[in-house]
Amino acid sequence: MSIYANAVIMLFVTLAAFVVLAKLLQALRLRGFALPWRTNGIARPLAMPSPLAIEQSCMVDGKRRLLLIRCDGQRVLLLTGGPTDLVISVIPAPRTGEIGA
Numbered sequence: 001m002s003i004y005a006n007a008v009i010m011l012f013v014t015l016a017a018f019v020v021l022a023k024l025l026q027a028l029r030l031r032g033f034a035l036p037w038r039t040n041g042i043a044r045p046l047a048m049p050s051p052l053a054i055e056q057s058c059m060v061d062g063k064r065r066l067l068l069i070r071c072d073g074q075r076v077l078l079l080t081g082g083p084t085d086l087v088i089s090v091i092p093a094p095r096t097g098e099i100g101a
Contacts, residue, residue, distance in 0.1 A: 052069070053070050066079055075090075
């Protein structure tokens with residue numbers, strides 16, 4: 001077998017190994033497992049929701065997007081995609097014992 005054929009075979013084997021590894025990591029991430037280098041040293045149970053989440057998103061026009069983001073109980077309405085990102089509104093977290101909370 002020539003050295004070029006051997007190099008091509010090894011290239012395909014290496015690429016196949018990278019594809020298999022990427023699919024494995026994607027499957028682990030979709031199941032909710034936290035990778036050690038992505039947690040910043042903070043261990044969180046899998047059932048506990050993330051303190052930061054995008055609740056809703058709406059396209060305003062071709063460039064701009066309106067986002068409703070939840071962060072530790074507060075909600076923030078952002079307009080992104082223009083020359084600058086704007087905070088439209090901050091909705092405070094409801095107090096405990098409040099009616100409708």
